[in-house]
Amino acid sequence: GAGVSQSPSNKVTEKGKxxxxxxxxxxxxxxxxxxRQSLGQGLEFLIYxxxxxxxxxSGLPSDRFSAERTGGSVSTLTIQRxxxxxxAVYLCAEEGQGWNEQFFGPGTRLTVL
Amino acid sequence: xxxxTQSPEALRLQEGESSSLNCSYTVSGLRGLFxxxxxxxxxxxxxxxxxxxGEEKEKExxxxxxxxxxxxxxxxxxxxxxxxxxxxxxGDAGGTSYGKLxxxxxxxxxxxP
Numbered sequence: 001g002a003g004v005s006q007s008p009s010n011k012v013t014e015k016g017k018x019x020x021x022x023x024x025x026x027x028x029x030x031x032x033x034x035x036r037q038s039l040g041q042g043l044e045f046l047i048y049x050x051x052x053x054x055x056x057x058s059g060l061p062s063d064r065f066s067a068e069r070t071g072g073s074v075s076t077l078t079i080q081r082x083x084x085x086x087x088a089v090y091l092c093a094e095e096g097q098g099w100n101e102q103f104f105g106p107g108t109r110l111t112v113l
Numbered sequence: 114x115x116x117x118t119q120s121p122e123a124l125r126l127q128e129g130e131s132s133s134l135n136c137s138y139t140v141s142g143l144r145g146l147f148x149x150x151x152x153x154x155x156x157x158x159x160x161x162x163x164x165x166x167g168e169e170k171e172k173e174x175x176x177x178x179x180x181x182x183x184x185x186x187x188x189x190x191x192x193x194x195x196x197x198x199x200x201x202x203x204g205d206a207g208g209t210s211y212g213k214l215x216x217x218x219x220x221x222x223x224x225x226p
Contacts, residue, residue, distance in 0.1 A: 004156075091157075103159060105156050106154075
């Protein structure tokens with residue numbers, strides 16, 4: 001059924017490699033968020049896209065992290081030169097009908113060896 | 114800086130044993146308190162939004178309440194299928210990002226049959 005989808009569901013990579021994580025949103029939602037959830041930790045905000053406005057990148061942990069959203073739809077989170085501490089579940093969410101009601105995708109589990 | 118504390122960290126209940134989860138928060142101005150449920154290996158699932166002190170919302174065996182500094186998630190006669198991690202997240206009206214939420218660490222609820 002309809003819902004936010006993310007790919008891949010699991011990604012194992014070697015330290016130093018670049019990775020791209022994809023989020024496919026529900027059609028019509030204008031706001032998109034990326035969060036990171038490390039083992040035993042809460043959800044950590046990374047970046048926020050709202051329509052045509054400049055994205056809020058205040059949560060990105062380093063300049064190795066970047067994200068883009070093409071045509072107000074699909075979003076890609078890129079991590080360059082991955083480190084072991086980047087291992088986490090990366091979740092994207094879209095804003096639904098309610099005020100700040102966010103719908104989450106299933107996440108991508110990233111493991112950096 | 115926004116702060117969110119959830120307690121207890123973990124809660125074990127027998128089927129039918131009612132209890133409550135707590136979410137204490139500090140924000141400059143609350144524009145919504147959100148509750149989510151997260152099952153292992155899945156993204157958070159939206160449950161409730163509360164906007165003002167005194168507000169209550171119910172869904173099946175769950176009832177969420179809100180004061181100026183806390184929110185409670187009451188679970189009445191829980192069933193094993195209610196086992197999950199419950200997350201709360203206040204939205205800050207004074208935050209730089211309209212939609213950014215600060216999530217608590219969550220309460221891991223286990224209901225034994």
